[in-house]
Amino acid sequence: MNQHFSGDGPIELQNGPPAGAGAGRMTMALSCTAQRAGRLSSFLRGELRLSDRLMNRLKWAGAVLVNGRPEHTDFPVQAGDTVTVLLDEPAPDYPAEHAPIAIRYEDAHFLAVDKPAGMLIHPSRNRVTGTLANRVWGYYQETGQHCAFHPVTRLDRDTFGIVLLAKHAHAHALAQAAPPKKRYHARTFGGPAENSGRIDAPIARRPYPSLLREVRPDGKPSVTEFQVLERDAAGCRIALFPITGRTHQLRLHCAYMGFPIVGDPQYGSEASMRYSLNIGQPTQLLCAKALDFCHPFTGEMLHLESEMDV
Secondary structure, eight states, X not given: OOOOOOOOSSEEEEOSSOTTOXXXXXXXXXXXXXXXXXXXHHHHHTTSOOOHHHHHHHHHTTOEEETTEXXXXXXXXXXXXXXXXXXXXEOOSSOOOOOOOEEEEEOSSEEEEEEOTTOOSSOOSSOOSSSHHHHHXXXXXXXXXXXXXXXXXXXXXXXXXXXXXXSSHHHHXXXXXXXXXXXXEEEEEBOOSSXXXXXXXXXXXXXXXXXXXXXXXXXXXXXXXXXXEEEOSSEEEEEEEESSOOTTHHHHHHHHTTOOBTTOTTTOOHHHHHHHHHTTOOSOOEEEEEEEEEOTTXXXXXXEEOSOOO
């Protein structure tokens, strides 16, 4: 389901000038129209799904409104009243870049886009331009949206495919509490004997200063399920389903099982790297193909697919 719409549902994120925000900050207004009567706190916990901690912080900041007026959480809300909370976040400290992004889904709270290979998700200490965050910030400026950049899912620089982003910290926290189920597609050098199976191999970080991982008995539990989609003389096109989410998990698990991902410069074998060089593939053929998640505000089950593939 690839959708692009503004999200005029019962819970809305109102965009406009960042009213009330201090220097370097922006404010987003999350609102709902009451369909029933009740205490204000019941709407904050229920319809807007605020935690008690966030509700108390917003209450003491005067950021909980009914029909535009600050109210205490015991205020009696009537059907038809508009309940609003003001979510204050820091404005990005990196430049906006006005370049195309491939939108797979958008509503008032989330944005899903296809990330190309070779692009970082977020600026780093050494690089503040050319990332997905720069392009999304540019898109928000072009469309008049004062939204933040909160990745719900992340990809390595050279892994491509669908990425889910939350537009405010509250949506991000709710999505992280019930994370999406992910499906990846990969091209592997060689392949498993079975057409489907489960890889259960604990992963640990290699000794410092390496940033790479290795399978090790004292590592963190790590599980990947797989299904072969097609086979050829060189290897397989395979679907990978990460049950856990360790760094480099899919790449390492495939390599550990004897069928490294084509083009993987860190975990490939000598034979797979020779093959990758021969076909002109310098980076891993690994695509984040699909996401399934329950929308935390609407309860709708969403299936989002990348238009990219291996």
